[in-house]
Amino acid sequence: MHAYRSHTCAELTKSNVGDSVRLSGWVHRIRDHGGVLFIDLRDHYGMTQVLCDPDSAVFSEVEKLRSEWCIRIDGEVKARDESLVNPKIPTGEIEVFIRDVEVLGSAKELPLIVFGDQEYPEETRLRYRYLDLRREAMQENMKLRSDVVASIRRRMWDIGFREYQTPIITASSPEGARDFLVPSRLHPGKFYALPQAPQQFKQLIMVSGFDKYFQIAPCFRDEDPRADRSPTDFYQLDMEMSFVEQQDVFDTIQPVIKGLFEEFGGGKAVDEEWEQISYRDAALWYGTDKPDLRNPIKMQDVSEHFRGSGFAIFAKLLEQDGTEIRAIPAPTGGSRKFCDRMNAFAQKEGLPGMGYIFWRDQGDGMEAAGPLAKNIGPERTEAIREQLGLGVGDAAFFLGGKPAAFERVAGKARVTIGEELGLTDENRFAFAWIVDFPMYEADEESGEIDFSHNPFSMPQGGIEALEGDPLKVLGYQYDLSCNGYELVSGAIRNHKLETMIKAFELAGYDEAEVRKRFGGMVGAFQYGAPPHGGCAAGIDRIVMLLADEQNIREVIMFPMNQRAEDLMMNAPSEPASDQLMELGLRVLPREE
Structure with a gap:
């Protein structure tokens, strides 16, 4: 038999029942069921359940095993009871009774647990990347x-x-x-x-x-x-x-x-x-040159509806060269609560806020609501609604100035609106x-x-x-x-x-x-x-x-952290003085 394994931990099936086998891998999880020790043995290919009872000659050795110890076991393949079959793994119909065990590599107390989906700080994960990489995901x-x-x-x-x-x-x-x-x-x-x-x-x-x-x-x-x-x-x-x-x-x-x-x-x-x-259209419609087209929202230039209007902030803004007012349609976003939430979003992004209009049903017809609607009047408000193709229950948000100053936030707002209103198709790759x-x-x-x-x-x-x-x-x-x-x-x-x-x-x-x-x-x-x-x-x-x-x-596999450091290999590191001399270099202290 091979020195370390006759099979991988994903190979054994019911057809192997009765076979003597050798497996090698890592102790993934240990469970004690009334004195019988069950071990999930893991290698790169999968998992096999192995077990040992007190009657085994190596029980005392198996008792010493801990998570992530690397071991070899010899044993006999047996069929699991039907009620204990695990259909989620290829080896779920069998288990291996341990007859012999060898510790190939013991492990210290773990800085992060490989079993399960626990979250760990990035610093820990990258410093111990070789352990992080053992995790299934x-x-x-x-x-x-x-x-x-x-x-x-x-x-x-x-x-x-x-x-x-x-x-x-x-x-x-x-x-x-x-x-x-x-x-x-x-x-x-x-x-x-x-x-x-x-x-x-x-x-x-x-x-x-x-x-x-x-x-x-x-x-x-x-x-x-x-x-x-x-x-x-x-x-x-x-x-x-x-x-x-x-x-x-x-x-x-x-x-x-x-x-x-x-x-x-x-x-x-x-x-x-x-x-x-075109790059120009991408900037206008999406506020970015890498748009997420799973979101159907397209921004539009609505400057003409605000030029000379009663909304003085936008009207005066448009008197300056190179400025425009852009609208972000928000189908189904027509509630004051949602509009206030997006206004707060803009403030977090460093803007004074975002103007908005939303349309609601008044029983005898549709009404435009919000501060902008009151300032520019029903005629201009209706022209904006028609241009954007909106109706009852919808809203529109507005940003103004030189596009370079607000485009990034506008693009981010478009993405946020699409996600919050459920408009973005998450089950699609859109190119x-x-x-x-x-x-x-x-x-x-x-x-x-x-x-x-x-x-x-x-x-x-x-x-x-x-x-x-x-x-x-x-x-x-x-x-x-x-x-x-x-x-x-x-x-x-x-x-x-x-x-x-x-x-x-x-x-x-x-x-x-x-x-x-x-x-x-x-x-x-x-x-x-x-x-x-x-x-x-x-x-x-x-x-x-x-x-x-x-x-x-x-x-x-082995990424740097946010500060471009490899915590595992300690890079970047200071060169030795003889290395610098050989290269004719001298490191000057950085001025604070």
């Missing part, structure tokens, strides 16, 4: 992640892509986040960077004549953490194609993503048709392509122009489009949103050197700097670069959605 999440990655690879190979690896140590690149820098020992004073994405390399692969590339790529960005973003590293499905337009990329990646969600989505509906929404992103944005304080998205994107209209107002230039850039998260980001690339140099020039990079920082790309584009484009899909975020988790750390 975490085991399932990690298996799901592995299965998703395997499925991605199969799907990409099936549609003609090959996987190629790109360097992990490279040069710094403007991808929109801070680089992790790596000092060079052989070149004192110079630094490599960990790649924020394989962006330049995958474009160079296209220039090298490879038609279709993909990679399950590790990416490194020194970012502030969020619930849906790791502060240090993440994995993405990276892909690129030659001789394609924007729609070709959509038609290629959409079946891959759709297939994943159908395969692993737990039976939730997956949209057949995926809308294409939308967001297109026509602006190439550039202006710094609010300095007015300086910078890239708003991927700097290597082709401007719509080519180099001619770069001759006018940079803030009006749109790029062939696109994101895929699902249920309020950005899952995919990509672009048709700028493969013409003169257009690339002009695009960077508008963002403050002169030609000499472009040639210095992107020498590989500059050189390659002089030797017959093909039109090409692609995208990257965030694997961590995809798995988070499929696992129905709210925090990305639940689907990453």
Whole structure:
């Protein structure tokens, strides 16, 4: 017999009754039933009930066992009484009588309990991640992640892509986040960077004549953490194609993503048709470029109904350039109690409040209620109701000013209204392509122009489009949103050197700097670069959605905490003095 096991803890069935078997695993739970000890023995594959009575020669040894001890047992498979069968597990029809036991690894008192669904502080869970990962939910999440990655690879190979690896140590690149820098020992004073994405390399692969590339790529960005973003590293499905337009990329990646969600989505509906929404419309309708379309609410511009009205706050606001009034419809939200609750929500978000109108039945007709309705009068109120398509029992909320100042709160309010009124379809994955992103944005304080998205994107209209107002230039850039998260980001690339140099020039990079920082790309584009484009899909975020988790750390094997620290491995740590000397570095104390 094998030294540790003849079967896993998920394999034994009624057909094994009478067999002598050997199992190894962890003591999941111990129960004492009148002197008979029942142990749920767990391994990666499942659970088997093993037991020992006082007549056994090893009873005294079994009595010493504690939770999470790693053990090996030899025993005989017996059928459970019909009344004791557990249909919830594959081994529920049998149990194993222990004849011999060996402790493979004892355990100290546990800092967190593996059995059950107890909640523990994140610090405890991450410090003892190897214990946290033993819990059933975490085991399932990690298996799901592995299965998703395997499925991605199969799907990409099936549609003609090959996987190629790109360097992990490279040069710094403007991808929109801070680089992790790596000092060079052989070149004192110079630094490599960990790649924020394989962006330049995958474009160079296209220039090298490879038609279709993909990679399950590790990416490194020194970012502030969020619930849906790791502060240090993440994995993405990276892909690129030659001789394609924007729609070709959509038609290629959409079946891959759709297939994943159908395969692993737990039976939730997956949209057949995926809308294409301009960035401008997404901001207007949803207050974000990653809208949750499970919520049917669309915001609308209702400025004309308040211009010159009796509601002085909005009327005066609209006299300023660049301002507007936006309405958030709230079907079935027509009660003063709900309106007051949303007004309090706005105040918590830092706004003075949210104006509202709600419509109620007065027996002989419909009445508009609320402070706004009284101030602007019945004619304007009725025009707003008709524009928004609302009726008795409905409400509308209003925010005003420059969109940049209130859009985020408006988008958040839309989500909250949809959830509180039960309008959001929780049993659905709703996808939308967001297109026509602006190439550039202006710094609010300095007015300086910078890239708003991927700097290597082709401007719509080519180099001619770069001759006018940079803030009006749109790029062939696109994101895929699902249920309020950005899952995919990509672009048709700028493969013409003169257009690339002009695009960077508008963002403050002169030609000499472009040639210095992107020498590989500059050189390659002089030797017959093909039109090409692609995208990257965030694997961590995809798995988070499929696992129905709210925090990305639940689907990453060994994540950092909110302060970008690995509590288990004690990273980041201080380097030894000889390491610093070898690199020619000195750490200066930070000024308080």
